Amino acid sequence: MDKLVIRGGEPLLGTVRVSGAKNAALPCMAAALLTDEPVILENIPQVRDIETTRKLLAAMGAEVELGYGRAHHRTTIHAKNLATPEASYELVKTMRASTLVLGPLVARCGRARVSLPGGCAIGQRPIDLHIKGLERLGAKITQEHGYVEAKANRLRGAEILFDKITVTGTEDLLMAATLAEGETVLQNAACEPEVADLAALLNNMGAKIQGAGTPTIRVKGVSKLKGAKHRIIPDRIEAGTFLIAGALTGGDLNIANCDPAHLTAILAKLKQTGVKTKPSKDSVRVMGDNPFSASDLVTEEYPGFPTDMQAQFMALATQAEGTSIITENIFENRFMHAQELVRMGANIRIEGRRAVVTGKTPLSAAAVLASDLRASASLVLAALVADGETIIDRVYHIDRGYEKIEEKLKAVGAQIKRIGNMLP
Ligand code: EPZ
16 A cells, blocks of 8 residues: 655745546546447546546446546547446445446436445435435436446436535436436536536537536436537646645745636635735646634535535644634534644644634644545645654545645655555
């Protein structure tokens, strides 16, 4: 199992390039199941979850080419013949987002058999809203032996009101609705940019979607979708993670190939703490040359502050003067990073959904354990300012969502290396 070894204390200086958004690429790859023509996706991040999705689609009989040549990060998916519309437990247990194939498979093949995702480190994460929505579209759902089976001759358009805002639930049902008979209206839909990116691809494939990126999405079903070529949006969470890295290390970092319009809540929060940033068309500069102060944080659905940036913000809060109260509203167990930060010297008290962080406390290097994707990012950030050499174990978590993180950080001055059997 790979480890990252990081010696703290270096200010990050220079330019770091943001990769394509993992959480846009995953639904867009699933969308290729909706057509028997090739779908080409560019700006795909080279991360583990993309490889898992490639395996998932190939296991169903789709032809999937995935290339990370210098010129492009591109995948071509041709789901001409789908032999087995199934997602096995083996793959789903490693990536819950595999449930994104449920909607497309029922819509395209009339049936799907997808393993129920187990729980995960950050919470129970049920998929009841995905299932309820598919039933509203006329699918017959059974659950047994840890699998969900869905069947429908042809899905029928319906009004679907989400009890809770769910990103992949919105995406799953949006995809299913594109081939349903008649009109579907998704109410209380997720507004994340990744939902709008998926809708852009689907409309490019011939779907008739209006309102993606707002709480109400209207879909007029069509009988067939065609192939398309689409460029995935930049990863706003990777961009936010590097913004905090620049601030924490007192550096001067240019975050290139990002979309500042997707970073509004993150930039507003950094400004509130006193961190200086300078957005331009497709990049943001962060200058960490002055002390920053504590600020409370509440995670919310987009356009609020993203839960996927909460762990990274907590690392920043440990170095801010004063007390920051962080409230995690989306997931019930997303403070796994806190104890590891405390082991490095942070002063954090967990009270249910709230974490009370008192800074500024010096951090000292330690051997720490990554528990989930964003908790790992938080530990990398803390290690960049800790005194000494931190060893982070189980970095496969971070490889799920950050492309070549040690190369990107080393290129701007971080003292970081990977040990263990190197990545392919
Ligand atoms: C997506 O997960 C992201 N993953 C997550 O990013 C992100 O943290 C999350 O949205 C919230 O923004 C992908 O897009 C692949 P939800 P998702 O359904 O869709 C409850 C990362 O780090 N819920 O929006 O699974 C759920 O328990 C990952 O990149 C139900 O109750 O999250 C949670 O409390 C982590 N029933 C809340 O809704 C359902 O059927 C929001 O979850 C579905 C969700």
